[in-house]
Amino acid sequence: MAEWNVRHLSDILQSWGLLGHVAGMMLAYLQTVLPFIPFVIVAGANVLIFGLWLGFAVNYVMAVLGAVSTFLVARNYARGWVEKKLEKYAYIEKFNQKLEQNGFLYIAVSRVIPVLPSFGINLAAAVMKVRTRDFVLGTMVGKFPMIFLESLIGHDLLHFHHNKGRLFLLLLIFVVLILIGNIYKKKWFDSGNNKIS
Template sequence: MGKWNVHHLSDILDSWGIMGHLAGALLAYVQTLVPFVPFVVVAGANVLLFGLWLGFLVNYVMSVLGAITAFWFARTYGRTWVEKKLGKYPQLAKFNERLKRNGFLYIAIARVIPVLPSFAINLGAAVTKVKGRDFFLGTVVGKLPMIFLESLIGHDLLYFHHNKGRLLLLLLVFIILMLIGNRYKRKWFGSDS
């Protein structure tokens, strides 16, 4: 979905008035549950629709609510089956115990530093021993900087000519976070887990 499509989507939603604004917010929620496009696309459309700061707030709140919904649904309906499967893998069982003791830290770090896609964090945490409270707090804290970064990137991509320098800096930060995330992924899920 390119720049024109984000503008077009934003224009359509804006033409619907308050219902379009509600639909834009709902897109951020649904995208968290079922990632059908990169979040930065939805974030960009909402930033156009609501403005930078309100768009960021809408993206953040709806993303957190979507993550909590996905966690609850997976924990309610899929946990028992996955726990049986995890028993076959001693490394995962060890990691699961770490999640039980330090769930907030792992969730917050995984949200700030993209160790796994957000969708995978939601579902993976739900079927492990991480406490619901740790998931919630880790999500609230960890999503804040990442959603802000994605909202700014979405905004600056749309207004590239005005924000080239900041966009390049934001993309550099994002790439660095991805590299750090890959290192954590190897550390947490590699052979030394």
């Protein structure tokens, strides 16, 4: 099913010519701002359109730009709305303390191991005490390996018969990162005492 989605999306974009290339870039940006399509689908479509390495570069640059712009808009224009949305999560204040002490490290690690959804990191960091510089640098460093992983997974889904061994290894790494993320989420937020309502 995922292969069909990647193939279907890439076929549509390629049929649009140059406009489709621009649309593929914008989808990578918009997916970070409004996550309505799994990123691996968008990443795979862009890899098919642009090629593996250029597709990865497009995915990476647009995802970073999307994350940073979401952070800046939320921080400067939608702080009240975001704070209201986040106030029901008891662990946020605990994460705020960690971001204030070492924002770069926690943003970078949160990008590599999915402690929180990427979109949630963008919004939460915007109303916390993390410095803009730490957010931008942490995002650039942390997103690099994850975007590369998702671009490779998208690529290998389309070439399953040639790369099935590597695809299974990549999916295993992805699952392990999710499991590690869940462990760190409990460790960082002490979820036993701070349950999400």
